[in-house]
Amino acid sequence: MCILTSLETKRSHILIAIDAMGGDFAPVNVIAGTIDALRETSNRFEVVLVGSGDKLMKETQKYKGEELRYCIQEASQVIDMHDPATAGIKQKRDSSISVGITMHKEGNADAFVSAGHSGAVLSTATLILGRLEGIGRPTIGTFLPTERGVCLLLDAGANVDCKPQHLYEFALMGSIYSSEMFQIKNPSIGLLNIGEEESKGNDVVKEAHKLLSKSKLNFIGNVEGRDILPGKSDVVVCDGFIGNVILKFGESIPSFFKGRIKRIASKNIFMKVFSGLVRNTLREALKSMDYEEYGGVPVLGVNGVVIIGHGKSTPKAIKNMLLRAEEMVRKNINGRIQEALTIEK
């Protein structure tokens, strides 16, 4: 472990800056997840823990003696959940989020990941890193389990009002992401709507339907709420209001069923005996709905690699966020998006 005294580093490895103060269990889970990622990959990449030097030094003591490639970058402030999304570029410019994203902007990190204030990460990343050329609105994608695997839903909450062009851009970025990161050939794109017919929906989706139909994307038309879980399309495009509601509704399903099954089991002696079995089955069935498997969700459309994690991120989730960020850098997702935009023109 080293402590960065200057933002300049000489490096041959991919280097990921992580918000060590972000999330409900920071810095403990962030550091534990970082250690796991480095151990598991035999130091395939480097990590800079951004945050309070004192706190991070103390927590990393637990792991001393191990040859792991991580450093600490001091940041004196922390953006908490009560701060506005603009805090990173206004009141708290020395926050772990702002410092980490600035490192990335200046080329001192190849990616930035955070389980902290997602609105602040999005705003700070958009303002400091800027947008990719040809992209009007950066978006947050999220993953939903399907009967066929997983689908990428975007926007998951970054943009509450969208124009048709934005939905088209989300589709293009989602297509590239799914194809590169999930190895899905020519991913199918569905436009979330309230009916299959192109005449359905509000003006924005009707116009987006036209744009997508004219594009070179594998657009399969409208998909409905009932088509998401069966996996009718690899990518589901919608505005951030509805995407956020669906995402959070989906996240609440496991605990709803757990509670319900517990109540059913408690009413029946036979069921009580086997409730462990039922619970285990359910746990496995629900596993794919668990954010921790995916680790985090990408911010697409900014000029950089940024991953946002759940506030309750476990070490496993943090580890997966780092692995995902490394993969996005290696696969040059942003380069692919720019190429696709050029082809579409």
Add this chain to the structure above:
Amino acid sequence: MCILTSLETKRSHILIAIDAMGGDFAPVNVIAGTIDALRETSNRFEVVLVGSGDKLMKETQKYKGEELRYCIQEASQVIDMHDPATAGIKQKRDSSISVGITMHKEGNADAFVSAGHSGAVLSTATLILGRLEGIGRPTIGTFLPTERGVCLLLDAGANVDCKPQHLYEFALMGSIYSSEMFQIKNPSIGLLNIGEEESKGNDVVKEAHKLLSKSKLNFIGNVEGRDILPGKSDVVVCDGFIGNVILKFGESIPSFFKGRIKRIASKNIFMKVFSGLVRNTLREALKSMDYEEYGGVPVLGVNGVVIIGHGKSTPKAIKNMLLRAEEMVRKNINGRIQEALTIEK
């Protein structure tokens, strides 16, 4: 059983007109459900089966010999799923939907229920029955299971674009419905949004938040997608685009889990033996997500009592639709809505 030759009937009972041609399994399920409802309530109300006299006569033969209060009203046309929502007032004015709603309009029925083309039922009802005074947009409410029972979500698809005033009206009608039909005292109203703070969301929900805060309703503020299943509010208000997506997403959950559990069970011999047990538990856990229990959903804001059912309605669902319609008539839900609108002014 009688055949109506004129639309005039003398009656002391509540009379419900049902679209006997509506739904994927009409007229079989419609008639079976009607018979069940009349048997179960000992002819507490009367039913008019609206549709093709020949077909209905043939199907009702199965039940001859029983003293059940139902009649047939001839309607020569059927609106099918490929017809536009306006068919009931344009091309197919002699459809079972149009004839049934006209009976209701003219006082020859106290309510109308249909498991047919819901868009056509909504349009035809709105145009023939008209709106309740003070209501800008009729809405379709739907029921979602919660940890605390059930919540009423509206709008579930009638209005893809809403103004703040419409959301307020949905809240008021939902409050009355929940209070009268579910005996919930002073139902809590949540505005579906992407965050708890009133500054969250798009312009429409921000403005609706202000209207609801000023009202006499028991408005508890914004609710998020994750708050629906735990039952944070008795009524959830949103526009019809998002409501429809949530409704259909919710409907797809049971089969998603059934498929998943089947796959898990098939991998494990021990699990195979007990898969029946797991399936039964799951079935019970999912039961409350089953439309058949609720039967149908109310159209609120039209000058009449109209219930829309699922296209796949079983006899049980049809029976429950009729019982619900009778209850709405008895409880004079529309009168209560008008009173509440007066109080709010």
